[in-house]
Amino acid sequence: MTDLLNMMGIVKEFPGVRALDGVDLDVRAGEVHCLLGQNGAGKSTLIRVLTGAHQPDAGMIRINDEPVQLNSPTAAIQRGIAAIYQELDLVPDLTVAENIFLGHEPTRYGFSRTHEANTKARSILQGLGHPEIPTNRSVGSLPAAGQQVVSMARALSRNARLIVMDEPSAVLDPEEVSNLFRVIRGLTESGVAVVYISHRLEEIREIGDRVTVLKDGATVATGLDARETPTKELIQLMTGRSIEYVFPPRNEMPDAAPVVLDVVDLSRPGEFAGIGFEVRAGEIVGLAGLVGSGRSEVLETVYGARRAATGFVRVDGAVLRPGRVQDAVKAGVGLAPEERKSQALLLDEAVFKNITVSTLGRFASSGFLNSRAEREAAGKLALELDVRPPGVDQPVRNLSGGNQQKVVLARWLLRDCRVLLLDEPTRGVDVGARSEIYALIRELASNGVAIVLVSSEVPEVLGLSDRVVVLREGRAVHTGPAQEIDEHQVLDLVMEGSAG
Amino acid sequence: MSEANRIEEGGTTPSKQDTVTQPARPRSRTDLLRSGFGRNLGLVVALVLLCIVGVATAGDTFATGANVLTILRLAAVIGVVSVGMTFVITGGGIDLSVGAMVALASVWATTLATQQLAADYHWIFMVSTALAVGAACGLVNGLLVAYGKIVPFVATLAMLASARGLAEIISDRKTQIITVNSFEDFFGGSLIGVPVLIWIFLLVAAAGWVLLNRTTFGRRTFAVGGNAEAARLAGIKVQRHTVALYVLAGLCCGIAAVMLMARTTTGSSTHGQLYELDAIAAVVIGGTLLSGGRGTIVGTVFGVLIFTTLNNVFTLNNLSISAQSVAKGAIIVVAVLLQQRLARRSTS
Numbered sequence: 001m002t003d004l005l006n007m008m009g010i011v012k013e014f015p016g017v018r019a020l021d022g023v024d025l026d027v028r029a030g031e032v033h034c035l036l037g038q039n040g041a042g043k044s045t046l047i048r049v050l051t052g053a054h055q056p057d058a059g060m061i062r063i064n065d066e067p068v069q070l071n072s073p074t075a076a077i078q079r080g081i082a083a084i085y086q087e088l089d090l091v092p093d094l095t096v097a098e099n100i101f102l103g104h105e106p107t108r109y110g111f112s113r114t115h116e117a118n119t120k121a122r123s124i125l126q127g128l129g130h131p132e133i134p135t136n137r138s139v140g141s142l143p144a145a146g147q148q149v150v151s152m153a154r155a156l157s158r159n160a161r162l163i164v165m166d167e168p169s170a171v172l173d174p175e176e177v178s179n180l181f182r183v184i185r186g187l188t189e190s191g192v193a194v195v196y197i198s199h200r201l202e203e204i205r206e207i208g209d210r211v212t213v214l215k216d217g218a219t220v221a222t223g224l225d226a227r228e229t230p231t232k233e234l235i236q237l238m239t240g241r242s243i244e245y246v247f248p249p250r251n252e253m254p255d256a257a258p259v260v261l262d263v264v265d266l267s268r269p270g271e272f273a274g275i276g277f278e279v280r281a282g283e284i285v286g287l288a289g290l291v292g293s294g295r296s297e298v299l300e301t302v303y304g305a306r307r308a309a310t311g312f313v314r315v316d317g318a319v320l321r322p323g324r325v326q327d328a329v330k331a332g333v334g335l336a337p338e339e340r341k342s343q344a345l346l347l348d349e350a351v352f353k354n355i356t357v358s359t360l361g362r363f364a365s366s367g368f369l370n371s372r373a374e375r376e377a378a379g380k381l382a383l384e385l386d387v388r389p390p391g392v393d394q395p396v397r398n399l400s401g402g403n404q405q406k407v408v409l410a411r412w413l414l415r416d417c418r419v420l421l422l423d424e425p426t427r428g429v430d431v432g433a434r435s436e437i438y439a440l441i442r443e444l445a446s447n448g449v450a451i452v453l454v455s456s457e458v459p460e461v462l463g464l465s466d467r468v469v470v471l472r473e474g475r476a477v478h479t480g481p482a483q484e485i486d487e488h489q490v491l492d493l494v495m496e497g498s499a500g
Numbered sequence: 501m502s503e504a505n506r507i508e509e510g511g512t513t514p515s516k517q518d519t520v521t522q523p524a525r526p527r528s529r530t531d532l533l534r535s536g537f538g539r540n541l542g543l544v545v546a547l548v549l550l551c552i553v554g555v556a557t558a559g560d561t562f563a564t565g566a567n568v569l570t571i572l573r574l575a576a577v578i579g580v581v582s583v584g585m586t587f588v589i590t591g592g593g594i595d596l597s598v599g600a601m602v603a604l605a606s607v608w609a610t611t612l613a614t615q616q617l618a619a620d621y622h623w624i625f626m627v628s629t630a631l632a633v634g635a636a637c638g639l640v641n642g643l644l645v646a647y648g649k650i651v652p653f654v655a656t657l658a659m660l661a662s663a664r665g666l667a668e669i670i671s672d673r674k675t676q677i678i679t680v681n682s683f684e685d686f687f688g689g690s691l692i693g694v695p696v697l698i699w700i701f702l703l704v705a706a707a708g709w710v711l712l713n714r715t716t717f718g719r720r721t722f723a724v725g726g727n728a729e730a731a732r733l734a735g736i737k738v739q740r741h742t743v744a745l746y747v748l749a750g751l752c753c754g755i756a757a758v759m760l761m762a763r764t765t766t767g768s769s770t771h772g773q774l775y776e777l778d779a780i781a782a783v784v785i786g787g788t789l790l791s792g793g794r795g796t797i798v799g800t801v802f803g804v805l806i807f808t809t810l811n812n813v814f815t816l817n818n819l820s821i822s823a824q825s826v827a828k829g830a831i832i833v834v835a836v837l838l839q840q841r842l843a844r845r846s847t848s
Contacts, residue, residue: 329735346726357723358734360716367715
């Protein structure tokens with residue numbers, strides 16, 4: 001069988017990061033090709049290259065042995081490549097048929113032909129085994145699984161020969177997953193190739209034909225048999241980094257350190273249930289888990305940005321009212337959120353204003369700000385954290401990811417936080433600045449701050465935390481000292497639900 | 501350099517830090533243009549150009565002290581409304597109901613009952629009625645936006661309709677003439693040769709500038725308008741702050757109503773027609789970002805002065821109101837295009 005798609009030596013660089021460093025991928029017609037790799041291994045970037053959203057800096061892409069340039073998403077679509085993203089790219093207020101034919105609506109003399117669109121949409125949905133989806137309903141009113149089918153129908157309406165599915169099962173319940181698999185089998189029987197990305201090994205075994213493993217932006221194994229390759233071997237291939245992060249040594253935890261943060265039986269329906277853990281002064285507790293396991297949701301609920309359905313959070317013994325951010329802040333809790341730019345920073349404002357925004361009262365007398373004192377305090381912290389380029393009057397927008405993160409941390413440092421919640425503190429931070437952030441987090445802990453760390457990078461959680469809580473589908477499946485568990489066991493837990 | 505040294509330097513000698521700051525600013529020309537001074541420079545140039553045109557075309561009447569005072573007196577009322585509008589827009593909202601609030605406040609403050617009270621005791625009753633009515637309308641706007649989650653455009657559009665309607669009901673669509681002499685004496689008078697109305701405008705603008713640039717309230721306004729989610733997660737009471745912004749705008753409308761009452765010696769449901777558009781136009785050409793997060797009182801004041809001077813120059817030259825409107829529209833487009841180019845240059 002010849003290869004439908006052939007990618008060779010793909011390189012893609014972003015400022016400060018080499019996201020892809022020689023990736024090879026061969027996909028045959030009619031197969032389900034699984035792409036495995038940890039977060040940051042380069043899967044998403046590879047897909048963006050394949051769908052024309054990014055241009056590779058080096059390497060070659062061939063489709064049916066013919067070299068191609070995919071220099072725009074339209075070019076990729078014309079070559080028969082379609083992608084179904086985790087965050088579905090549908091327009092919720094348009095109907096099913098309108099979404100399927102978005103961008104290539106059946107028309108005559110410029111007038112859209114609704115009837116024809118509906119008929120065609122119905123026949124595509126029929127082919128996918130979902131004739132029950134009404135073509136004139138708005139997509140927003142469909143359940144997640146239905147939306148996914150619509151997304152797939154859209155790909156087929158463009159005569160896609162290769163469909164990329166990025167964690168399609170993450171939003172589905174088990175029954176919907178088996179539906180999805182039926183659809184995939186139908187597709188492959190008709191000669192369509194599917195590139196399937198998932199962290200769940202049991203799915204890969206059930207639906208996959210061959211596996212390619214990525215690590216640190218390069219292909220480490222390709223053409224593995226999806227059913228026969230042992231789990232141990234796959235995990236071995238995914239782990240062990242070529243870039244070793246430097247983690248500062250752990251602090252000695254005095255046994256008598258008081259419990260600062262106490263989370264008891266926290267639940268939010270559909271997100272997580274029965275989550276409980278304690279963090280003592282000076283302790284770092286890491287939450288590990290896949291995207292969708294509920295880790296960020298837990299953190300935001302502790303902070304009060306989401307209202308807990310059951311359970312409560314205590315800081316220094318005092319219960320926080322659920323859903324009240326100001327209560328948490330007043331009690332000395334700080335959050336460095338996952339989406340730094342949209343959730344934490346005022347991008348066009350000066351560095352010092354971003355640092356002092358949570359402590360304004362301290363620099364004001366009867367409401368009037370002493371901005372000299374603000375600049376001084378912020379400048380001192382910026383120097384201490386080595387924010388580069390220096391200067392507290394420049395807009396935060398000009399700083400790199402790592403330095404922006406330092407600004408967010410400085411904000412809470414200035415407040416003398418008791419509890420610091422860190423959600424993906426090194427996302428978008430280049431390798432050099434990572435070690436600095438690690439050292440900073442550790443130093444905070446040694447000053448007695450209780451820290452909760454969420455990261456999708458298992459080595460980061462293990463390297464920094466004193467204790468880890470492993471989450472899988474909204475439940476804690478393991479709690480224990482970080483030194484007594486290794487990366488393989490954690491990956492086993494998050495992917496299969498048991499320490500193998 | 502060791503960590504400890506660095507900290508010490510930063511802490512004890514803040515002046516050194518400034519020397520570090522300087523070389524870290526690469527595009528100094530752009531920075532200058534982005535700074536408050538640079539942005540206002542364009543407005544100053546525009547105003548000066550307008551004045552030159554005025555002097556050239558109607559020099560004998562334009563460049564007189566009396567005419568300058570006329571321009572300022574006309575600018576004062578819409579200026580006060582625009583200061584309130586600047587706060588709302590900087591905080592990420594918009595207020596379409598300012599004109600209607602001015603009308604309602606002017607009518608309510610000039611009813612027979614209120615005027616009787618003022619005549620018997622003090623004109624302060626008329627003033628406080630106007631302020632209270634404005635603030636109350638603003639409170640309703642704020643509650644609808646912050647807690648009712650109605651988009652500001654719609655919430656204040658509803659207020660626009662209902663406040664003017666209420667003003668018509670109260671006044672029975674009749675112009676209410678002010679008979680309280682003490683009120684007219686005070687607000688129609690002058691202080692050191694400058695009309696009281698202009699003093700009020702100056703005071704409101706100065707207070708607005710201090711509030712926006714020198715207080716925690718102002719800083720929180722920028723934060724809420726720039727990134728409401730980040731402000732919330734930083735512990736700012738975003739909803740309460742939003743309410744306060746609309747109350748502030750309403751209060752400014754109350755003040756403007758008093759000024760308008762003094763200028764026209766009437767209260768009327770037709771007062772303040774299209775003030776919302778004039779105020780938004782002045783705020784926008786002043787350099788306040790309509791999407792929130794960036795705002796300038798000085799720019800707003802210049803914006804108001806530019807439009808009022810434009811009207812004056814056109815009127816002195818016997819050009820029609822329609823021609824003024826065309827010129828106004830052109831100025832808005834040119835100003836915003838220039839601002840966008842400036843913004844793009846500084847972010848790219």
